[in-house]
Amino acid sequence: MKRRVVVMMTDTQRKDMVSCYGNPEMKTPNLDRLAAEGARFEKAYTCQPVCGPARAALFTGTWPHINNGWSNSMALDARTRTLGPRAQAEGLHTAYIGKWHLDGGDYFGDGICPEGWDPDYWYDMKRYLDELSAEERMASRREETNLIGDGVQEGDTFGHRVADRAVDFLEKHGENDFLLVVSFDEPHDPFLAPQRFIDMHKNTRLPWRKNMTDPLADKPEHQRVWAGSRMEQDREDLDLAYRNFFACNSFADYEIGRVLDAIDQHAPDALVVYTSDHGDMLESHRIINKGPVMYDEITNIPFIVRWPGVIPSGSVSENLISHIDVVPTVLDAIGASEVPKVLHGKSMVPMFGNLSESSSDEIFVEFGRYEIDHDGFGGFQPVRCVRNDRYKLVINLLCTDELYDMQEDPEEMVNLIENPEHVPERDSLHDKLIEWMNETRDPFRGYYWQRRPWRADAPSATWEFTGCTRQREPDTGESRQLDYDTGMPMSEAVRHKRPCF
Known part of the structure; x- marks a missing residue:
């Protein structure tokens, strides 16, 4: 039996930007096809809604708070291994093509192939920029390039060159055991896309959401600081026509389609996993971008898996799943000789054959800092979150905590943290959150996470803690x-x- 795995991911792609998740205006036919041939997961979550930390968890199977990748521009701990060397040790040909964001450098990376990946296929954003002239580099970072001259040419984009290399790998090595990672920067800004994709979205609007008018009155202070002038805006007239963003989103889908076609031709039985690192708030709760909030707009990410003969076609799962489970899942799928105890997640393979069986009762999400290179973006914002099938508890260490009933209030408008009717559910989740922080050796753990203003039975503060x-x-x-x-x-x-x- 061949052991062949492809992991594909995008950047800043919300779940509702993939049309099979309920918005056909997004025009993502290739991801829709992948879902029709596999399983679409409705309740998949990132481990931290920022580029680097999300990847730090996804590709190591360990939490950002323990692998040192808890902020952008922070390199992984020297002892932390990514999926590449683990799969390589099992005899697979391992190749990583695309955005990496784990070397501790700037946004683009350092161009150096890390241990465990084929250097002949290593292609991060630094290597892409090295192919360009100074003028081309600057054009590749400006949204205005979409409007200059003949606009963006497909072959000049990072996404197209990433897909080219992925297709080449599959053509040359698809018959062998392999792990291929294809990591697009698109649809992250500057939202570059060929004109035909821009024309495709000339009338597309993001659907209005009630939470765009959230007054944030009972929410954490840092959310109001983040909202800034939006706190005073008349929200009824918001311009939700993110034309270039949606165009780049469809362009990313097109490039994914090219890779899928190559998989179908050269490795049709491969396990294919697709996801995104996080979403974008896009005016929900009066904020934009991503950062220290646990709202579903940025934490609940698209996740689609196709595995012929294992996962029934056209399946939809409501199971809670997390990026932390990707590494042990891949290791299980390839029949690895060992799944090390240092990994924090667990394999989803047993659940793939019977999607009615849940693999996790809770998922966890964290936040530390947006980027150590930047003074802004709220600075240090320690946040820990746990969600079960119905409730989401968010501990904002420096300010107000949050509890949401995701069944009755899916737009997370009503903060129930002080509501006496929800004390049992709130306190139970709180206990599980503290236990998770302890078990995963969270370096920020301590009595202060237990002693919240609303927790009447919190233990006394002690220096020795547990x-x-x-x-x-x-x-x-x-x-x-x-x-x-x-x-x-x-x-x-x-x-x-x-x-x-």
């Missing part, structure tokens, strides 16, 4: 860490530490 030490589990080929008290290899990663004060 009293546990939580050492790192060994990765493949690593020795166990040594016990501080004995100098001998630890027998248990989590244990109560002897008093030292």
Whole structure:
């Protein structure tokens, strides 16, 4: 049996920007085709709604708060392994083509192929820019390029060149065991697209949402600061015609279609996973872009999986799933000899054969900082979130917390954090959130996450907190860490530490 996997992703593509999720005006026929041939997941979540941290979780299977990738422009910890070397160790030919954003450099990367990926196919945004003249580079970063001269030429774009290399890989290596990652920057700004895609969206408007008028009165202060002048706007006359954004979205779908055609020709039985790193608020709750909020507009991402003979065609799943599960899922799918304990997620493969069975009762999302290179974007905003099938709890450490009933209030307008009718559900989720922070060795954990103004039964603050030490589990080929008290290899990663004060 061949072991062939393709992971494709886009950047800043909301779930409702893929037409099979309910908005046919978006015009994404190739992703619609993928969903028709596989399964569309309605409740898939990113681990952090920012480019770098989202990828840090997606491609390592560990949380940004522990792999050092909790902000843009922060490199992964030296001991953290991505999916590439893990699959390569299992005998797969591994290639990564497209946006990386995990080397700690600027937006474009450093052009250096990291361990575990084929250097002949490595092609990040730095390598793309190196192919361009200074004038072409500047044009590639300006939305106005869509309007200059003959407009954007397909072959000049990053997305097209990424797809070219992906097609070439499949043509030459599709018969072998492989892992191919195809990572588009599109439809992220500057929203460049050939004219035919711009013409396609001359009348497209984002559907009006009630939460665009959210007064934010009972919401965290940083949301009102983020909204700025939008707090005073007359929201009834919003211009929701994001023509170039929607054009670039359809252009990205076109390039994905080229890769899908090559998969169908050269590796038709491959497991294909498609997703996006996060969405864009696009005026919901009076804010734009992405950042320190847990609203579904940026956290609930598109996720489509096709696996012939395993996943029934045309399936739709309401199961909660997370990017944290992608690495263990791929390792399981290729029959890996080991799924290391350092991975925080779990395989979705058992659920693929029976989509009525849920694989997770809760998912978690976090936020630390937008980017260490920038003073702005709200600065340090520590946020931790847990959601189950009905409720979403958000702990904003520096200000007001949030609780939403996602069944009765899907647009997240009514903050129930102080509502006495929801105390049992709220406190249960809170306990699970604290347990998750402890289990995943969140370096920001501590008593202050427990002692919230609304938590009447919160324990007293103590310096020792839980009293546990939580050492790192060994990765493949690593020795166990040594016990501080004995100098001998630890027998248990989590244990109560002897008093030292």
